Amino acid sequence: MVVPAWFNDGQVSRVREVVTDVVDGVLHLADPVTLETIETWPAADVFPLHGRKGELRIGCTGQPDGARLIFTGAGDVQRVRDMLPALAHRHRMETG
Secondary structure (H helix, E strand, C coil): CCEEEEEEECCCCCEEEEEEEEECCEEEEECCCCCCEEEEEEHHHEEEECCCCCEEEEEECCCCCCEEEEEECHHHHHHHHHHCCHHHHHHHHHHC
16 A cells, blocks of 8 residues: 655655555655655554644654654545554553
8 A cells, every 4th residue: 555755864854755655564665756665664663753733754763863754644644554553552652
C-alpha cells in the first residue's frame, strides 16, 4: 500500500516529496516519479513525533534527530498506522 509523504533526511533543510511502502518489515521511501528507493527504515524502529493537528510525523531509531516523515490527511494517516503497528506500541511505551 503506497502512501505519499514529505521526507527530511535530518542532514540538510531540504524537504522532498516521497511515496512510502512497507515490504518484508522494511519501510521504503521512494521518489514519486521514478519510484527509485531513496532510503529504507526498519519498520519496527519507527516512532511517532509531535506534529500538527491532522498530520502524523514519524522518526526512526538510528537516523539523525531531524530525520522524519510527515503524512497529512486522515486517510493517509490511518493507512500508515495500519502499515506500521510499531507506532502504536512505541507510543504506549513512551506514555506509560
